[in-house]
Amino acid sequence: MEAVARPLYLQVREALTARIADGEWKAGEALPSEFALAAQMGVSQGTVRKALDAMAADNLLERRQGRGTFVPEQTEARSLFHFFRMQDAAGAPVVPTTLRHAIERIQAPADVARTLDTGRRQVWRIQRLRAVGGRPAIIEHIYLDPQRFPGLGPDTALPNALYGYYQSAAGVTVARAEDSLSAVAAAPDQAAQLGIAPGAPLLRAHRVARDLRGTAVELRQSWFETSFQHYQVALN
Amino acid sequence: MEAVARPLYLQVREALTARIADGEWKAGEALPSEFALAAQMGVSQGTVRKALDAMAADNLLERRQGRGTFVPEQTEARSLFHFFRMQDAAGAPVVPTTLRHAIERIQAPADVARTLDTGRRQVWRIQRLRAVGGRPAIIEHIYLDPQRFPGLGPDTALPNALYGYYQSAAGVTVARAEDSLSAVAAAPDQAAQLGIAPGAPLLRAHRVARDLRGTAVELRQSWFETSFQHYQVALN
């Protein structure tokens, strides 16, 4: 049984995605020109263009007229724009800072082990308390597979935006994520950290982040104090 | 001062969007073929195709190979898929039913009047209590401008999915929306309606829905009881 032939431009797209995932071009570097890629892959320039345009639409590439086609860098601004949806009452993006964090190696909870496919191995858990406008506002629990993040340790210094760190330190590119949102009551220890009353409402986000190949690389739980910030979603 | 010439395919896209908004083709009807449109508008078929593809990507059109290019109908399935993001614990889409509703004409709160641009006029407010799996789970307050919905009255029978009603009864197509999410404590009357404890956490969504021209046509506040359903968001 032969699979149905997929369109050429999708094959080109997958081949290029795989080459990026393999590190053939690193973050910030340019791919060869459309004509060069077309010659390499034995297709027309128009077909390469269609593949590149589709990848750019999914934020897997950045095209700059007159310069080239680039593998995006997970800069802090880019991470915030794509993967952080909190805005203040005026609709302006919110930039959180980290007040404190802790990194531990723990036995993976069942759902974490299942999602990250870590089997019986231990996982890293990063806990962070983050502030918005100087005020404690976000609690995060982040789970990572030590096999994919060998450089991580209890004393690793972490930047504000983790996805840039994943990329530069472990070669892991977060390409997309899914958030599952609900409202929960603040537990006593959460309330103490955030300086609010126990039982006060918090917005909880359960996130699975995936790399270019679609493999889950991060599981994150966040609790947001939403009296002065909102989670913004565009629907169309 | 002449504005910079925009690309032809964007001009084509805007012209077609305006013609759809004007009702030249109604929901469910097909546009002329690519070649016919190209001849009409004096551009090549490839340029029309680029405009149509972009509109299809934004859910403004539906293309079906061998059949034609259609103006989408706001069926219940489509509305749910595009504008309702609740899923149950298993990740399956949730289909709410309406338990009861009330339609009143009220003085518009300031933010409603500003968003819908109704000035000093009164507005319609639709209140609904909705159930998921037979269990009260969602409270909605929906604000509409009577000038855009002249057929609406206190005794109007409403279907489950309002956006289909907007389209068929008032010729208003909801093309996109923005949700702003936060967590709040249930007020006593809300708790009573939902059968939960006062102060229990609810997920609140503040929505502005816009038509094809980008004009705000609906303002909606929803409160979700999220112990058995979640608001799902894809990020990329």
Add this chain to the structure above:
DNA sequence: GAGTGGTCTAGACCACTGT
């Protein structure tokens, strides 16, 4: 079989970037 959108190619010209 006629008509539709989907794919693929080829080539021309424009707009922007860096040297």
Add this chain to the structure above:
DNA sequence: CAGTGGTCTAGACCACTCG
């Protein structure tokens, strides 16, 4: 200036739908 992506055109062929 050379090289890049962006736009526009033209034409061929394929896959699907319907009568």
